[in-house]
Amino acid sequence: MPDIKLKNVKKTFDKGRIVAVNNIDLHIRDKEYLTLLGPSGCGKTTTLRMIAGLELPDEGEITIGEKLVSNLPPEYRDIGYVFQEYALFPHMDVWNNVTYGPRVKGWDEKKSNKIGREMLELVRLFERTDAFPSELSGGMRQRVALARALSSGSKLLLLDEPLGALDARIRTDLRYEIRKLVKDLQLTAIHVTHDQAEAMAISDRIAVMRKGKILQVGTPQELYLNPQHIFVANFIGESNFLEGFVTDRTDHKLTVELRGGISVTSSNQNHKKGEKIVVAIRPEVLSIRKGKKSGENSIIGAIEGFRFEGTNVRYEIRLENGDLVVVVRPALIAEWLSVGEKITVAFPFEKSFVFSYPEKGLRTELALE
Amino acid sequence: MTAFSQPKGIQKLLYRLGVPVTVAGLVIFVFLPSFFLISFTFTQWPEVYTEVFANPLIGDTNWIEIQKYISLSLRLAVSAVAIDLVFGIPLAYVLARKNFWGKGFLEDITTFTLVIPTSGFGFATLIAWTSIFGVDSIYLIPVINVPFIMLIIHIALTFPYIVKTLKAKLEDLPTLFEQASGTLGASPLTTFRTIILPLTLPAIFSGAVLAFARSLGETGATLVVSSVYTTAPIAVIRWVSQFNFGAAAFLGSLLIIVATAIILPIEFVLQKKGVSSFSFFSTLRIEKKLLKLEDFASRKLPRIRDMVVLLFIILVVILPIIVVLNSVTLSWNSDPDTRKVTESVMYQLFGPSNYFSALLDATFVSFASASIATYIATCIAIPTVFLIKRYRFGRFLRALLRVPLIVPTSALGLSILILWGPEGLNLANPGIWLIILTHIVFSVPVVVEPMLATFEGSDIPLYEGAARTLGATQYNTVESVSLPLLKRGILAGVILSFTRSLGETGATFLVMGSATTIPPLVVNMVESLAVPAALFASTYLIVISFVLIMLFRKVTTR
Numbered sequence: 001m002p003d004i005k006l007k008n009v010k011k012t013f014d015k016g017r018i019v020a021v022n023n024i025d026l027h028i029r030d031k032e033y034l035t036l037l038g039p040s041g042c043g044k045t046t047t048l049r050m051i052a053g054l055e056l057p058d059e060g061e062i063t064i065g066e067k068l069v070s071n072l073p074p075e076y077r078d079i080g081y082v083f084q085e086y087a088l089f090p091h092m093d094v095w096n097n098v099t100y101g102p103r104v105k106g107w108d109e110k111k112s113n114k115i116g117r118e119m120l121e122l123v124r125l126f127e128r129t130d131a132f133p134s135e136l137s138g139g140m141r142q143r144v145a146l147a148r149a150l151s152s153g154s155k156l157l158l159l160d161e162p163l164g165a166l167d168a169r170i171r172t173d174l175r176y177e178i179r180k181l182v183k184d185l186q187l188t189a190i191h192v193t194h195d196q197a198e199a200m201a202i203s204d205r206i207a208v209m210r211k212g213k214i215l216q217v218g219t220p221q222e223l224y225l226n227p228q229h230i231f232v233a234n235f236i237g238e239s240n241f242l243e244g245f246v247t248d249r250t251d252h253k254l255t256v257e258l259r260g261g262i263s264v265t266s267s268n269q270n271h272k273k274g275e276k277i278v279v280a281i282r283p284e285v286l287s288i289r290k291g292k293k294s295g296e297n298s299i300i301g302a303i304e305g306f307r308f309e310g311t312n313v314r315y316e317i318r319l320e321n322g323d324l325v326v327v328v329r330p331a332l333i334a335e336w337l338s339v340g341e342k343i344t345v346a347f348p349f350e351k352s353f354v355f356s357y358p359e360k361g362l363r364t365e366l367a368l369e
Numbered sequence: 370m371t372a373f374s375q376p377k378g379i380q381k382l383l384y385r386l387g388v389p390v391t392v393a394g395l396v397i398f399v400f401l402p403s404f405f406l407i408s409f410t411f412t413q414w415p416e417v418y419t420e421v422f423a424n425p426l427i428g429d430t431n432w433i434e435i436q437k438y439i440s441l442s443l444r445l446a447v448s449a450v451a452i453d454l455v456f457g458i459p460l461a462y463v464l465a466r467k468n469f470w471g472k473g474f475l476e477d478i479t480t481f482t483l484v485i486p487t488s489g490f491g492f493a494t495l496i497a498w499t500s501i502f503g504v505d506s507i508y509l510i511p512v513i514n515v516p517f518i519m520l521i522i523h524i525a526l527t528f529p530y531i532v533k534t535l536k537a538k539l540e541d542l543p544t545l546f547e548q549a550s551g552t553l554g555a556s557p558l559t560t561f562r563t564i565i566l567p568l569t570l571p572a573i574f575s576g577a578v579l580a581f582a583r584s585l586g587e588t589g590a591t592l593v594v595s596s597v598y599t600t601a602p603i604a605v606i607r608w609v610s611q612f613n614f615g616a617a618a619f620l621g622s623l624l625i626i627v628a629t630a631i632i633l634p635i636e637f638v639l640q641k642k643g644v645s646s647f648s649f650f651s652t653l654r655i656e657k658k659l660l661k662l663e664d665f666a667s668r669k670l671p672r673i674r675d676m677v678v679l680l681f682i683i684l685v686v687i688l689p690i691i692v693v694l695n696s697v698t699l700s701w702n703s704d705p706d707t708r709k710v711t712e713s714v715m716y717q718l719f720g721p722s723n724y725f726s727a728l729l730d731a732t733f734v735s736f737a738s739a740s741i742a743t744y745i746a747t748c749i750a751i752p753t754v755f756l757i758k759r760y761r762f763g764r765f766l767r768a769l770l771r772v773p774l775i776v777p778t779s780a781l782g783l784s785i786l787i788l789w790g791p792e793g794l795n796l797a798n799p800g801i802w803l804i805i806l807t808h809i810v811f812s813v814p815v816v817v818e819p820m821l822a823t824f825e826g827s828d829i830p831l832y833e834g835a836a837r838t839l840g841a842t843q844y845n846t847v848e849s850v851s852l853p854l855l856k857r858g859i860l861a862g863v864i865l866s867f868t869r870s871l872g873e874t875g876a877t878f879l880v881m882g883s884a885t886t887i888p889p890l891v892v893n894m895v896e897s898l899a900v901p902a903a904l905f906a907s908t909y910l911i912v913i914s915f916v917l918i919m920l921f922r923k924v925t926t927r
Binding site: 054100 | 543545546548549550551552553554555556559563564567568656657660661
């Protein structure tokens with residue numbers, strides 16, 4: 001039922017000096033779980049708050065279903081909203097918090113009680129109805145906040161960094177729980193987070209935002225396998241970036257000269273001869289061989305750092321041209337190498353992404369703030 | 370940072386001495402005077418009894434009068450607080466939650482009546498209402514039987530207590546709860562009733578308590594507009610001036626007991642429990658109708674609320690100021706109606722009655738006593754804050770410190786007079802030193818309160834801990850970390866105490882002897898019908914108050 005559309009929406013703060021959301025378009029489909037992902041200050045929370053009516057847009061239109069809501073206050077939008085800080089009313093117990101929505105909407109007592117009970121059972125907190133928020137753990141508070149948002153009966157659930165204030169392990173457990181709930185109840189959910197792992201695990205689609213703009217919208221796989229923007233390549237997953245020039249191109253192949261005069265080949269992605277480019281390649285597709293063995297798309301280097309991370313081992317390798325790359329290998333099958341050892345890194349460049357060198361410099365383009 | 374160079378032995382000694390010296394200071398200068406009147410009434414009971422209940426000439430007339438006075442004072446205080454709540458709550462909400470042009474001015478205006486010596490403002494109100502609306506000071510509101518102008522004055526002088534405390538609480542309260550309520554479908558008015566009101570109720574209560582206490586003890590302005598009516602604090606002053614000490618002491622003790630009995634239990638319950646589990650939701654049928662009504666009213670509400678609040682401020686505060694400023698210019702050289710030069714401001718100031726030099730003398734006495742009292746009070750208050758925060762008996766001390774704030778000052782003045790004055794220990798004759806001793810009593814708690822607020826809002830124990838881990842001694846820590854962090858609170862307290870001392874009338878009347886301060890001088894001017902001189906004095910006080918407000922604003926805003 002709810003199908004949310006944002007058309008050319010803009011929001012500024014501080015008398016126009018700060019542009020929080022810069023003319024974005026976004027279509028969230030019915031029953032979809034969409035995540036707004038980006039570093040802090042990218043405008044994701046402002047976008048969510050505009051959908052909720054907690055902020056009003058300067059320009060543009062927001063529609064929920066068929067209804068234009070751009071200037072409607074939140075109480076008339078029929079939404080469920082989960083705040084990062086929970087915002088449970090401290091002077092009400094769990095039961096009164098959860099049934100607050102139905103009561104202020106003037107529903108029958110029977111109906112209010114029924115939905116309150118259902119939602120509390122759904123989040124497994126029915127036995128804590130008499131507790132006050134201050135008596136609950138962080139995870140429980142978040143589940144109460146969720147139940148409260150859901151019991152308003154809305155088919156649209158808005159979640160603002162709902163897991164941000166929780167311990168790491170509870171965060172990962174609760175994220176699957178939320179997704180299951182949303183799918184079981186057939187809701188449309190919009191979730192804001194800066195945690196890319198959370199976004200990947202929970203979403204049907206992700207919209208990556210930076211500096212008030214949406215860079216790319218797609219399924220987790222699309223964003224990971226086919227990033228359209230150098231920032232996305234770094235923010236979703238992780239990438240090594242190697243700077244270079246295009247020295248030759250054919251229909252399918254691009255010859256690139258990296259720093260230090262190393263020549264490699266990559267798949268062609270519409271770049272001109274002589275153009276300055278950046279090659280992005282995932283740490284997990286690189287492989288390492290002991291010793292100095294030259295070959296096509298292999299570069300000699302030395303191990304500079306080594307971390308055992310449980311599932312993976314992570315090497316930091318200084319290449320012979322001075323570039324630093326990270327290689328991640330599964331711990332169980334990795335040959336364990338020690339710091340200082342001379343090795344050769346094999347670059348499967350057909351799995352790389354080639355981007356034009358950003359105008360403002362690579363660092364600025366990748367910066368999280 | 371001179372303390373760093375002092376030998377550790379001296380630092381330790383100073384630190385050890387701190388607690389007993391502070392406690393002794395508090396007992397001698399603050400608590401003893403606050404409670405002495407009651408014990409005096411007990412020890413002198415036979416005389417008090419004859420005077421009040423069995424006077425050979427008038428029988429128990431004094432006792433009947435006392436009941437009338439206290440009844441009027443209570444009716445006045447209750448009605449003033451009730452009206453304060455009606456207008457103060459929306460005003461506090463607007464100041465805390467909205468941004469608009471002129472907000473700073475509106476805030477200054479709400480500070481204004483806290484700062485101005487009340488007799489000056491009382492005169493301004495009297496002039497404004499009689500000259501514009503033709504309301505006589507004798508006019509009594511039916512049913513509650515409260516003099517109208519007196520009530521207006523008390524509202525003007527007490528509403529800032531509710532506005533300030535509620536505004537501070539609202540600014541601390543995250544808007545998150547209001548937003549959450551909105552997303553759940555509650556209209557702004559419903560949100561106000563079910564979320565904001567329960568969460569701020571303790572602040573509203575303690576603001577109301579302060580307002581109530583202020584109204585109960587108000588003397589300066591009340592004297593100016595009293596006409597034929599007598600409130601309890603005024604009766605205390607009249608009786609003392611007639612050397613009717615027994616009746617005055619009895620009434621003063623009753624006032625202390627009534628104020629303490631009403632206020633302290635409320636304070637204690639609020640501090641201990643708060644109103645955390647309180648909810649304004651009913652399961653009744655009217656709830657549904659109420660919700661509909663609130664939803665409807667919420668659409669029209671903001672404009673009406675703003676208009677009402679603005680009208681209130683204009684009538685109660687701004688109008689008197691403008692009328693006084695206007696009248697003083699009109700009658701500068703001659704009376705605007707009669708054209709008589711003898712009724713001009715200039716003539717009364719510099720003519721035979723020479724009110725200008727009297728005003729200058731009074732200014733000197735006022736500023737000198739206010740400065741000295743504030744200085745001594747601050748010296749006692751700073752270690753007191755640490756006592757309250759460090760020791761177990763701190764909470765008890767804090768509750769006890771409320772007493773001087775709620776004791777009507779005329780009772781306090783009488784207490785001081787019979788404790789330190791010629792009738793008692795004979796330490797000082799009525800005059801500037803007795804004024805100072807009196808003002809210290811209420812100045813200490815006035816300085817302590819904002820310091821405690823700063824202390825609680827600034828994580829001082831955390832920074833003190835950090836300083837200790839870096840090797841600072843306790844003494845060093847207090848001097849180099851805690852005191853600088855408390856600076857804002859201390860300054861705010863100093864200014865509040867100074868202004869309070871400057872405007873104090875009730876107690877000063879009893880202990881000043883011939884060393885008149887400004888507020889009693891204004892009362893004298895009004896009583897001797899020197900209206901132009903009183904106009905000038907009011908203007909003078911209004912100007913001083915605005916200067917003090919600017920100072921206060923500079924100190925308290927970041």
